[in-house]
Amino acid sequence: MKKLKEILKKKHLLIIGKTEIERKKFISELIKVVNYQTFRFPKQMKTLDDYVDFVKKNKIYNAWSESQNINAVMEFHEDWLIDNNSLVILDEFQYMEEPWKLEIIRMFLNQIDYKKKGKDAIHLIISQENEDNLVEKLANSLFPIRENERRTKKQIIEQNLKIIDISKI
Numbered sequence: 001m002k003k004l005k006e007i008l009k010k011k012h013l014l015i016i017g018k019t020e021i022e023r024k025k026f027i028s029e030l031i032k033v034v035n036y037q038t039f040r041f042p043k044q045m046k047t048l049d050d051y052v053d054f055v056k057k058n059k060i061y062n063a064w065s066e067s068q069n070i071n072a073v074m075e076f077h078e079d080w081l082i083d084n085n086s087l088v089i090l091d092e093f094q095y096m097e098e099p100w101k102l103e104i105i106r107m108f109l110n111q112i113d114y115k116k117k118g119k120d121a122i123h124l125i126i127s128q129e130n131e132d133n134l135v136e137k138l139a140n141s142l143f144p145i146r147e148n149e150r151r152t153k154k155q156i157i158e159q160n161l162k163i164i165d166i167s168k169i
Helices: 002-010 020-033 048-057 070-082 098-114 134-140 153-160
Strands: 012-016 038-041 087-090 123-127 161-165
Touching (some): 002 012, 002 020, 002 123, 012 020, 012 098, 020 087, 020 123, 048 098, 070 098, 098 134, 134 153, 153 161
Parallel strands (some): 012 123, 012 161, 087 123
């Protein structure tokens, strides 16, 4: 767990393998050794509305206007991600609608990729049954890269998202 704690400081984690119960238990053990405020989203979210409802309920966004529509809340939430050093858990995320799943993960990947050296960043743990070509799907989705970027989209994702297969631990 100490090694994973160090990895989580620099990368987001995708936990795969074994059963849903074993993945949940594994993540719960990891939470015990890290010192982050933790937000564990309900498992098996399916829609963006599910995600936004949890964000609103737990006030994990920085509102700079009165608007509470989905687009505004997601923008406020992205601002919150920039300023936060918390841990977000997305259990059994394979059920989320594909375009929103990729967009939500992209938001988190951007935060860790764009952070300044030595500055704290948001931390993310996703669990799902298997990798399900997630890295490839993220690379092929609308994942903007910076001008003069030398890494491929896939390299950027792999540099910021560590896949942990708990059946091999």
